[in-house]
Amino acid sequence: PPALFVVGVGVGLLGTLALALARYDAAVAVGVLLLAVVFVEPAPTDVILAVAIAVAFVTGRFAFDRVPQGAVVLIAAFLAINLLASVEVVDAARAAAFLSTTVYLCVFAMWVASYVDSSRRARLVVRSYLGAALVSALLVLGAVLLPIPGRDLFLYPGGRGLALFKDPNVFGPFLVPAALIVLEELLTPRLLRSRSLVKLAIFLLLSLGVLFSYSRAAWLNLGIGVAVLLVVLALRRGGATRALKLLVVLALATTALAATVTATGSADFLEERARIQTYDVGRFAGQRLGLAVAEEYPLGIGPGQFETVIVIAAHSTYVRTIAEEGLLGFVTLVLLMLVTLHWAAQNAVRGRNPFGIGSAALLGAWAGLLANGFFIDTIHWRHLWLFAGLIWAGRSAERFVSSGTLALRRR
Secondary structure (H helix, E strand, O other): OOHHHHHHHHHHHHHHHHHHHHOHHHHHHHHHHHHHOEOOOOOHHHHHHHHHHHHHHHOOOOOHHHOOHHHHHHHHHHHHHHHHHHHHOOOHHHHHHHHHHHHHHHHHHHHHHHHOOOHHHHHHHHHHHHHHHHHHHHHHHHHHHOOOOOHHHHEEOOOEEOOOEOOHHHHHHHHHHHHHHHHHHHHOOOOOOOOHHHHHHHHHHHHHHHHHOOOHHHHHHHHHHHHHHHHHHHHOOOHHHHHHHHHHHHHHHHHHHHHHHHHHOOHHHHHHHOOOOOHHHHHHHHHHHHHHHHHHOOOOOOOOOHHHHHOOOOOOHHHHHHHHOHHHHHHHHHHHHHHHHHHHHHHHHHOOOHHHOOHHHHHHHHHHHHHHOOOOOOOOOHHHHHHHHHHHHHHHHHHHHHHHHHHHHHO
16 A cells, blocks of 8 residues: 555554543544444444454453353354354455454444443444434435535435445445434433434434435335334333324324425336346345355355355345355354344333333344345444444343342342
8 A cells, every 4th residue: 555545544543542542432432423434444433443442452441241141152153153164265365354354343242232331321322323324314315405516426326325335235224223213212212312303303314314225125124123113112101102103203204205205206216126126136046056055065165255156245144144154153143133132122122221222222223134134244234233232231231230139139
């Protein structure tokens, strides 16, 4: 790389280290805000959060006892299986880069579970993430609706919303958990102190961003998340009133979305995107080939080797995993995801909102992400591991509260 680039990276790292040492929470906030800038790897957020995690290790702030043991065991097993599958790799450089990203994101999720130990920190992470999502949505809406200079920078060829991501299929799902959090906050305020009209406007903007990503998987993701949120709220005490309010909000949002689509003349493109696309044939063919490779290589072909061996992209977290890490790796990852889903459901059913983060929104977000993984490769999505960490933090909070209650009873 050019010398100027190397110097710039060095100065950036030193500045990030200085910020993390002097204002640790501020460094975390910047890192979470930059989750919306992922058009290169490693992304800027990776650099900042990796420094913050390293500082947490060195200064003793990384509290492993706040990470659920089940998650730690499953992550360790999954990474070990990745190493075992690496004996079959064809492209060693690709395998090393891919596996290093996987390791980083697993550590990142555990660090999130360790970091979010108070309402103040939960508010910092949630607000930073919401800010990143809202700015991303506004960039796309501005590019779609206004003739602003450089608008193509935020749009994928064909007019799909992209913001500062590499793929509309990542941009759209990135907004979904934010929309669900705002939707639950609209009904039961905890972390956000904005007025109801402001929250409603934010939800509408995020929903428009999801719509203009023209990602069918993102639409499914949002639909599942909202459905889960509606069911959970309806089952709680006084849930009928909240469910009715939610239905009114959804009706208003649907009307606004329909009006925007009509005003922008996007109805035809929206209808065309809702149909089966020609490239879907290649997508499903790649998944069938991935399953065939899994039968031939029981231990997998190694991390990051799917596109090298099969050429076609995986377009599925689960197909990629079973092809690259074999049946054992697939079972381990799915078990980790299902255990996380179970913990999220426990808090949601019991009405526990750890550190103020809405448990119904967390459950809806995780259910949507798991469904999204059937059609898009999500294994390296930063916000997937962010929300895994938030759910683990909620599980940890429940465990610590239970332990404290038991200790008080014994006294």
